[in-house]
Amino acid sequence: MENNVNPAPVSLPRIGEKAPSFKAVTTQGPINFPGDYEGSWVILFSHPADFTPVCTSEFMTFATLEPKFSELNCKLVGLSVDGLYSHIAWLRTIKEKIEYKGMKDVEVKFPLIEDITMEVAKLYGMIQPGESSTKAVRAVFVIDPKGVIRTVVYYPLSMGRNFDELLRVVQALKAADEFGIATPADWRPGDDVIVPTAGSCGVAKDRMDGKESGVTCHDWFFCTKKISKDDVIKAVTKK
Ligand code: BEZ
Numbered sequence: 092m093e094n095n096v097n098p099a100p101v102s103l104p105r106i107g108e109k110a111p112s113f114k115a116v117t118t119q120g121p122i123n124f125p126g127d128y129e130g131s132w133v134i135l136f137s138h139p140a141d142f143t144p145v146c147t148s149e150f151m152t153f154a155t156l157e158p159k160f161s162e163l164n165c166k167l168v169g170l171s172v173d174g175l176y177s178h179i180a181w182l183r184t185i186k187e188k189i190e191y192k193g194m195k196d197v198e199v200k201f202p203l204i205e206d207i208t209m210e211v212a213k214l215y216g217m218i219q220p221g222e223s224s225t226k227a228v229r230a231v232f233v234i235d236p237k238g239v240i241r242t243v244v245y246y247p248l249s250m251g252r253n254f255d256e257l258l259r260v261v262q263a264l265k266a267a268d269e270f271g272i273a274t275p276a277d278w279r280p281g282d283d284v285i286v287p288t289a290g291s292c293g294v295a296k297d298r299m300d301g302k303e304s305g306v307t308c309h310d311w312f313f314c315t316k317k318i319s320k321d322d323v324i325k326a327v328t329k330k
Contacts (some may be wrong), residue, residue, distance in 0.1 A: 103216035108245055108264065109136070109212045110234045116276075117168070117202035118178050125238040132165035132261055133234045136252075137227035141173045145251045149229075150182070151191055154199045162258045163261045164236075164326050170204040172212055172227055178203045184282035213214040222247055233260055265327040270318060280327070281320030288312055 103112055110125045110246045125133060138146040138154075153167060160167060171178075182199045189195070204211060206227075212218050217227035229246035241264050246252055263274045272284040287307055289295035297303050308314040 093109050102214050104214075104232065104243070106240055108240050110232065110238050110240050113211050113214060115170075115204045115206065115211055116175060117204045118175065118182060119202035122168070122202055122204070126284055128166055128168075128234070128236075129238060130236050132163065132236060132265075133168060134165060134257065134261075135162070135168045135170065135215070135232045135234065137170045137212060137215070137230045139223065139226035139248050140171055140228070141177045142184070145249070146171075147181075147185060147189060148191060149251050149254075150185060151189065151194045151197045152201055154201070155194050156254050156258065156275055157201060160261065161259055163258070163265065164329050165261050167201040169199075169201065170202065170206055170211060170217070170227065172206050172209050172218075172225070174207050175205040178205060206218075214257040219245070231257060231292075233257075233264065235264070262323070262327050266318075266323050270323075272316075272318070275315070280323035281318075282317055283315040285308075286314045286316050289314075 102111065106175060112124060112126065114121065114123050124135070137287070138149060140146060141197050150169070153169075182203065186196060186198050189197070193201050206212050209218055211228045215230060215232065217296045218224065219228045222228050226248065227247060229250065229252055231242070231244040231252065232240055233242040242260050244252075259279065262280055263278060266284070267273060270284065272286060275283070275285055278284070289298055289311070295302070298308050298314050299311055305316045306314050307316070
């Protein structure tokens, strides 16, 4: 961590806001973000630097899980404040040389943004000077098909992300939208979901009395119901 910094104000896009737009050069050609991703979910994420070990483990994992994100109609876009030739050389090294945890010959097919000017990184609050003023932190923005930010997660430089959790985040957001429910702690598809609090005393009483079919109440404000894993998976894939 860098000390004695006097951070300039930064933009920190928030949940529920439109994802700030930008144009950028990537390893897969130019992109217009988030316009090019309209109709898909997209995860925009940053990493501190090419040719570093934690980032390498993350890229190998993300690239390996890309088909699972694709099943959820979720695309991936990476970013660091390195240049395009560094990105290309690093991704080639990953494919040609790195074997890690059973992953090898890993091709990163999703775009990786070059951001030497830090313009995009600053727009998305990825430069957090208390941690580093020269590298992006590990930020994750989950953006819905209408271009609205739905989840934001920041990790420090030292910590690799949990990509199963990011898959779970997309599943949970989509399940909430599809079924009008909320998801409890550690929810996974197939686990009970939380039904919205009853809008009237009558409905709440019926629920508490066990009269609402399929709904179990732990108290008037905490009621759950089952949605099968198959139904959740069917609802959250490819939409
Ligand atoms: C890494 O990815 O290994 C890393 C990058 C920047 C700072 C610390 C670790």
